[in-house]
Amino acid sequence: MTQPTEPIEFAGAADDIVSRFAGNNDLNAAALAALSTICPTSTDAQSTAEHGRDWWPLAMHWALQGKTPRRAGAVCTPTNSAQVAAIVAVCNAHDLPLTVAGGRSGVCGSSVPLYGGVVLDVTAMQGIVSVDTVSGIVEVLPGTFGPDFENELQSKYQLTVGHFPQSFDISTVGGWVACRGAGQYSTRYGKIEDMVVGLEIVLANGDIVRTGGAPAAAIGPDLTSLFVGSEGTLGVITKVWLRAHPVAQFQARAAYVFPSFADGMHACRDSVRNGATPAVLRLYDEIESKRSHGLDGTQCTLLVLDEGDERLVKATLDIVRECAISNRGRVGDVELVEKWLHHRNDTSGLQALTRKGYIVDTMEVSAPWSKLESIFNDVRTAFMSAVGARSASCHLSHSYLDGACLYFTFAGDKTDAVEDNYIAMWNAGQRAAIACGASVSHHHGIGINRARFMQESLGNAMQLLQGLKDTLDPKDLLNPGKIGLTSLRNNGRQVWP
Numbered sequence: 001m002t003q004p005t006e007p008i009e010f011a012g013a014a015d016d017i018v019s020r021f022a023g024n025n026d027l028n029a030a031a032l033a034a035l036s037t038i039c040p041t042s043t044d045a046q047s048t049a050e051h052g053r054d055w056w057p058l059a060m061h062w063a064l065q066g067k068t069p070r071r072a073g074a075v076c077t078p079t080n081s082a083q084v085a086a087i088v089a090v091c092n093a094h095d096l097p098l099t100v101a102g103g104r105s106g107v108c109g110s111s112v113p114l115y116g117g118v119v120l121d122v123t124a125m126q127g128i129v130s131v132d133t134v135s136g137i138v139e140v141l142p143g144t145f146g147p148d149f150e151n152e153l154q155s156k157y158q159l160t161v162g163h164f165p166q167s168f169d170i171s172t173v174g175g176w177v178a179c180r181g182a183g184q185y186s187t188r189y190g191k192i193e194d195m196v197v198g199l200e201i202v203l204a205n206g207d208i209v210r211t212g213g214a215p216a217a218a219i220g221p222d223l224t225s226l227f228v229g230s231e232g233t234l235g236v237i238t239k240v241w242l243r244a245h246p247v248a249q250f251q252a253r254a255a256y257v258f259p260s261f262a263d264g265m266h267a268c269r270d271s272v273r274n275g276a277t278p279a280v281l282r283l284y285d286e287i288e289s290k291r292s293h294g295l296d297g298t299q300c301t302l303l304v305l306d307e308g309d310e311r312l313v314k315a316t317l318d319i320v321r322e323c324a325i326s327n328r329g330r331v332g333d334v335e336l337v338e339k340w341l342h343h344r345n346d347t348s349g350l351q352a353l354t355r356k357g358y359i360v361d362t363m364e365v366s367a368p369w370s371k372l373e374s375i376f377n378d379v380r381t382a383f384m385s386a387v388g389a390r391s392a393s394c395h396l397s398h399s400y401l402d403g404a405c406l407y408f409t410f411a412g413d414k415t416d417a418v419e420d421n422y423i424a425m426w427n428a429g430q431r432a433a434i435a436c437g438a439s440v441s442h443h444h445g446i447g448i449n450r451a452r453f454m455q456e457s458l459g460n461a462m463q464l465l466q467g468l469k470d471t472l473d474p475k476d477l478l479n480p481g482k483i484g485l486t487s488l489r490n491n492g493r494q495v496w497p
Helices: 029-036 045-050 057-063 081-094 146-157 173-178 261-273 286-293 310-326 335-343 348-355 369-385 418-435 451-472
Strands: 074-076 098-101 118-121 128-132 137-140 196-202 208-212 236-243 250-258 280-284 300-308 359-368 389-399 403-412
Touching (some): 029 074, 057 359, 081 118, 081 236, 128 146, 261 369, 261 389, 286 300, 286 389, 300 310, 300 335, 359 369, 359 418
Antiparallel strands (some): 137 236, 196 236, 250 300
8 A cells, every 4th residue: 555755854763753833732532542443543653743744845844853843643544434424523522623634745734733633644545446437437535646546547447537746656636636736737638626526525524425426517506616625624535536538549749949938938828729738838947947958048948748649639739839939939859858757756856955954945826828927027036035045946837728837946045044034935926926916826735834825815705715614614623724714723823934
C-alpha cells in the first residue's frame, strides 16, 4: 500500500518534536477508547508529528528546527465509509476537531490539524472500486495515490482520467478533489472539477450522502461542487466517481521561442480561442527559460504537447504553430519537451535549498487574458520589493478560453528571519495579484497560508461560504481554521500569521 512521502527530515527525535501552533493535544480516555474500537488508532510520537504537517514550504523550515505545525492528538486509519461515519460521530460526541489527510502533499497547510484533535488518514482506503467502461466512469476510493490509480486504469481498462499534477506521485484522488487541483495536461482534459461525476460524503453529523451521478443534470444547484475545493471543511470525501478517456494512441510535441512573455501569452490565447487545446501549453519567462532551457535571459520558451486521435492532434499543433509564428515566435528545440517530461516532478532542489536556509515557494493565480500582462509584471515586481527577496519568476501553465494560470516561483535570501520574510513575500505577491484582478488561487488551494487573503478576494461573497460552513458543520468539527473560515475554536481570530 502506497504511503505519504515525507517532505523533509525532522531535526531531533520524535518525542522531542514540538508544535509551532501551541495548544492542548490530549484526547480523553473515553474518546480514545471509542476511536480504537472503530479502526486502528495511533498516538505514537512519530505518527502524530508526521500527521501534523504537509509539504507547506514554511513547515519544512520548522521541521529543521524540530517543530511540526501542530501535532495530532490521535491518528485514525479507517478502511471504509461506515468507519469514517463512526469516527465523525465520536468526534461530534466529544467535540474533537477532525482533520482529513491523504498524501499530505499540499503546500498551503490544508491537512495540518490546526487545533490538534483527530487526524483521519484515508490512505487505507485505496483502490478502484468499479469501472463503467461503456460510459467511461471510474469509482475510486479517496486514499488512492496517483501512480497506482493510473497504472491500474490504463493497464486493465485502457482508460485514463488525464489528471497529472506535479504532486502526482505523492498525492491522492481525495486530495485532488478536496483542493480542486489541476494536472499538467489540463488544457486537454480539464481541472479536477471537470472530471468529477459524483461524490460520496460523510457530513459533520455522520450522515453519508451521495451527490451527482448524471451528465449535465439540472436538479437544483450542483451539490457536488460544494465539496470540490472545500478542503475537508464541509464533509469527508469517501468515494469519488471520475470521467475517463480512452488512452491516447498518438502524441506530438513542439517548442517555440518568443522575444517577450507578452508575445507568448498572445500566442497561447490565440491558440485556445481558435479551438486548439493541446494537453500541454507551458510558457516560461526569460528567467525560467534561461535557468531550465539554456536561453540567453532575453527570450521566452513555449512547450507544447498533445495526445489523442492523430488527426485532431496534428490539426491542434498546426493551429498552435500558426499562432506562435504570427506572434513573433520561432521554432525552438522540441527536445526541451522531453527534458521537461523527465524532470517535471523533481522536488530535490526545494529540499536542498531549504536545508541551506533559503526560502523557496510558488504562488499560482488565474485571471482573464486581458489582465495577465499586468499581473505578470506587477507580481514579479512586488515579490522583489519584499524584505529579503532574492528572485521571482513566472510561467503560464494552464490555458482556458477566457484566461490562464500564472505560476510564480519566488526565493528569499538565507536568513534567521525565515518566517517574517516568508510572510512579507507572500503578502506582497498575493496582494499585488488580487489588486490586478487575479483569483487568490488556481490549484494549490487555501489551507492556512492563504486564509488571510480570502476576505479581500471574495468580498461579501465570503458570507456565503461561511453560511455553508455554519449550516453543515455548526460545531466546527471539520478541518477548523482553514480557507479563511471563522473558527469557533479561536474566538473568530486567525491563528496565523
